[in-house]
Amino acid sequence: MPDRPSPLVAATGVVLDTRGRVLVLTTPGRTEPELPGGSVHGTETPEEGLARALREGLNLALPAGRLLAVDSRPPATAGTPGRSVIVHVHLVGPVPPQEAAAVSFPVGEATEARWLPPEAACALLPARVAPRLRAALAALHTGSFAHLVDGVPQPGSPAGLDPARRVALEHSGTLDPASHRASRPKAVTAASVLFTGSDGRILLVQPAYGRSDRWNLPGGGIDSDLGEIPRAAARREVLEELGLDLAPGRLLAVNWSHKPGRPARIRFLYDGGVLDAPALARIRLDRAELLQWRTVTPVELPGLVKPALRRQITACLTARATGAGPLELHAGRP
Missing domain, CATH: 3.90.79.10 (Nucleoside Triphosphate Pyrophosphohydrolase)
Known part of the structure; x- marks a missing residue:
């Protein structure tokens, strides 16, 4: 059997300030806004990779906090040899005002940083990223965790699952007992x-x-x-x-x-x-x-x-x- 490409592992930060605003980046040459983070290199863990990305890209010396979500994204086109992506989403902060104001970028890079209310951030981000942020914030507020595939909370996900969909899944009898317990309100x-x-x-x-x-x-x-x-x-x-x-x-x-x-x-x-x-x-x-x-x-x-x-x-x-x-x-x- 020929070798198949292994998934790309990335780490994203939901970086919050003390007012609960989300840090969103806009970089020249990229068509869409994004959340801080990037690919995990070599033998790094996702936590190490995110901390490095924050340090090198934003001058933020902050550790990756609690794991809020994991999102698995298949290749863009089914059946193609492209790579799937596994994204770990971590809480970062809340960032004190002095550090939030000190966010800076490498020389020559004109990236813009904006601190936005959560709904404004979700409205600005592209369709593949906004659901990931919404689910991660739901996990943050409920003290739980979101299991996503292409941004969609999966049956049994402890956080992010729409209440109406959870009720429909429960009434259909398709949830196994463990998934039922995990998705119930806490x-x-x-x-x-x-x-x-x-x-x-x-x-x-x-x-x-x-x-x-x-x-x-x-x-x-x-x-x-x-x-x-x-x-x-x-x-x-x-x-x-x-x-x-x-x-x-x-x-x-x-x-x-x-x-x-x-x-x-x-x-x-x-x-x-x-x-x-x-x-x-x-x-x-x-x-x-x-x-x-x-x-x-x-x-x-x-x-x-x-x-x-x-x-x-x-x-x-x-x-x-x-x-x-x-x-x-x-x-x-x-």
Whole structure:
């Protein structure tokens, strides 16, 4: 059998700035805009090849981040001896403003770099690339991965598959059990605890990550992959964050929240009871997670926590006072 050409391996970067804009390049001599990246050379991995392309082509010394998608593109014409292409699509960034402004090109190359909102980038890119970017962004926002062939999400792809097409595939019975599980919508789960002081003030904590101007209830993600249940997660998080080993009280509410294109978020809210002055004095913060703690009155909540969390806290205070619940909440509303 004669040797067949091996696939060409390429690596592409979805390079984002801190405003969520996508870097799109337009190079003289090429008819269409493109995303940063290029072919993988020699014994390079796709990650190494992308980092080299960013360094040499854009003066960006950034590593290739999370793998968002793999796109297999057959030869342009079926049955011809051309090469197929396998493209690894990685997240790069978010790029800080100073580095984004410092993007430059080799001497003599008049490439233009534009930072565009995602939809504008998809509208500008050619038809063979735009679906790849859309699927990669879907994978980014859902914390998942897209399996593509010629830019088209495949049955069972965890991300990028159009919901209507997923439903049609499920109803047709053509998805195998593994593909069915992979393509089903996912949810992120967390457990929080409502503590108050003897004076009725609410215990809040200030995170050391993300937006530190937003305060939270003690708590965090449920390690469901390890078999952890919500109540156990609530106790573990309070111990890790505050140094207090306290069994949570009754479940006050379950909150469901959702934004288009993102996984649903489910929060279990438990009654932590009243912490007197000696108990509050025993708090020892995990400085890797929290900057500080404080107690506040309900009227102080609007300036400290997001509106949806404020509504959850208010509903839980009512449930605790009246003995109602557990409450079923959507974005904090009954």
